[in-house]
Amino acid sequence: MPQIILLNKPYGVLSQFTDDGGRPTLADHIQRKGFYAAGRLDFDSEGLLLLTDDGTLQHQISHPRQKLPKTYWVQVEGEIGEDALAQLRRGVQLKDGPTAPAKAKRLAEPGVWPRVPPVRERKTIPTSWLELTIREGRNRQVRRMTAAVGYPTLRLIRVAIGSWKLGNLQPGEQRIEQVFAAPPDKPRRGPRGRRRRS
Structure with a gap:
């Protein structure tokens, strides 16, 4: 039966097991053999990263076609207002095209835990937090989205992928779950492609 490792990836750790430059990697936190990351999380982002020992499940979770929702807690520079939030809800224009709502x-x-190293904050400029859920997976998408509406991201923590949640895991901590069905938040299909209710 496939297994999933839920890891709270610390800031400054690569979402891979090796690095020619000697930077921290998943190998510093995952000792179990045969597990591979299902998707990625940027070096300077923190939070939930899924790893699995099943190649099919890995593809199902990470493939853009699955469109599993990913939820982030985002600290931004400035007091974000309703106008900017409304823009994010509608979708914003990026260099590689508009985002989905x-x-x-x-x-x-x-x-949450203090970040190491701490976020650089300017005393004269306030900061604020938002919760952002997207179903896409473009490169550095959340950071680009908040910048596009005028609020640069200072800190980014992923707290959920589908129905898998970070919970109370601290940086570097992990837990293992058995997987009994297809990835959460995707309807299963019965014969002839008809959707089947669970």
């Missing part, structure tokens, strides 16, 4: 809302400052 996202779910976006203001978030009270979450009680």
Whole structure:
């Protein structure tokens, strides 16, 4: 039966097991053999990363066609307002084309672990947090989206992929789950492609 490792990837760790430049990698946190990352999380981002020992499941989770929702807590520079949130909900124009509509809302400052190294903040400019859910996976998409509406990202934490949630995992911590069905949030299909209710 396939297994999933839910890892809270720390800031400054590559979403791969080797690096010619000697930077921290998943090998510093995952000792189990035969597990591979299902998707990625940028070097300077934190939070939920999924790894699995099943190649088919890895493809199902990470393939853009699955469009699993990914939820992020984002600290931005400035007090983000409703106008900017509305733009994110409609979709914003990036250099590689418009984004799909996202779910976006203001978030009270979450009680998360301190980042190492700390976020560089300017005393004269406030910061704020939002929760952003997208179903795409473009390169550095969340950072580009917040910048496009005038609020550069300072800190980015992924807290959910489909129905897999980070929960109370601290940086570098992990837990293992058994997988009994197709990836969460995708309807299963019965004969002749008809959707089947669970």
